[in-house]
Amino acid sequence: MATYFIGDIQGCYDELQAILSQVDFNPSKDELWIVGDMVARGNKSLQTIRYIKSLEGSAKPVLGNHDLHLMALHGKLKRPKPSDQLTSLLNADDIGELVDWLRLQPLLRCHPSKAIVMTHAGIPPQWDIDTVITEANAVHQALINPNYLTYLIADMYTNDIARWTDSMPNKARLIYCINALTRMRYLNADGSLDFDCKLPPESNPDNTLKPWFQFPSMTSNTHTLVFGHWAALMGKVDHPSLQALDTGCCWGEHLTLWHLESNQKITQKKLEKS
Template sequence: MAHYFVGDIQGCFEELQLILAKVDFNPSKDELWAVGDLVARGNGSLQTLRYLKSLEASAKITLGNHDLHLLALNGNIKRPNPKDKLAELLSADDLPDLIAWIRKQPLVQTLPSHNIIMSHAGIPPQWDLATLLTEANAVSQALQQDDYIDSLIAKMYTDQADLWDSAATGLPRLRYCINALTRMRYLFADGSLDFKCKSPIQDKPPQLTPWFEFNSPLKQSHTLVFGHWAALMGVVNQPNMQALDTGCCWGEHLTLWHLETNEKIQQHKIKS
């Protein structure tokens, strides 16, 4: 079995098919691990979701901020942005089935045999593995509730849940987990999340530090796989880190990491 980890697809379905062909991906024996942000910006969000859903157990998904935003669009909490190119998906006959499938996907995936943790944006440096799994599972359970749109999706849009508080309960705790696992890039010195800066590290304000440069128990024991931060272009200069968002939807390329060979395969954006 081969394990392939792919960066933010964001509707770049044609590029996904081309990069999987390069490695002769076979879902009967291989697994595709996707770091989230499956939809938006590219032309093939509908095809991407249909394909990943069809892989069943051969696809391991973590949800990204764009995937959660799709749930908000479906629940009429937000209005579509034409730049996201989601009209075809939102009008598809099988949208309810695709939404139900997305709601079953977690915010974190682990591969214990190789000490790998995958999430969309990263892992809060304050968390150990037990905390990570507990908090992510709480969000997954909330997404499975019948009233998930009103109780969670409609209330998750806030920048106030920016600092981990182990004493917090209920919605504030869920909000922090979503913000950290799907939106995190830079942190302030106290570990609180910054939601504004997306700059490359060399251009960052001095008061901010990339989350992966903080001391963390999981950095020492696991390989952390994430996407979300296209400005990094895969460069983190940290051991046990795999940054896979390389901006395919912005005209750059899609990146696939082959675990067993430690090889990175790339597919440039197809010009339309």
């Protein structure tokens, strides 16, 4: 059995198939841990999500911000952007089934035998492993509820809930968790989330902002954190407990696969015609 972790696929289906062919991925015995943002920006989101769903138990995805946004689009809460290339997915006969499968997926996965935890964007440095599990599970329970659209998805589009406190109301806790686990890049000095800057750390002129992983962390001291979301990092994070896997395939760069057992990275360049 081999365990693979893969960065943001974002509809790059042909590149996904190519990188899995490189390692002779066998869903009958191997596992594919997917760091979220399975859809949008690439031109084959429909094929991508159908394939991942077909893998059943061998696929271990978490939700990213684009996956959550797809729920809002399907629920007619938002209008799609042409740049996200989601028309064929939204018009598919099985879109309802695909969205129902998607909302069964968690925001966080913990490896069953190793101290490895995976989310889309990272883990707030002030959260220990028990806290992040508790808060992510609360979001999961809200998403599998039949009223998930009106209770949660309709309210998640806010930048106002950016700082964690233990006394936050339940709805605010859910939205903060979504913001942190699926949107986080930089933090302000007080630990609050910044939602604007996407530059790599070496290019950021604002010295009031620091990447979330440069703060003292209660989780990276005990676990390896696997995340994506931040393509501008291009996988370059100087920390032994971090695995950054978003390497911008949908922007013309490449997909990255981390083979856990050998601790090796495998890459697949964006194909010219996909």
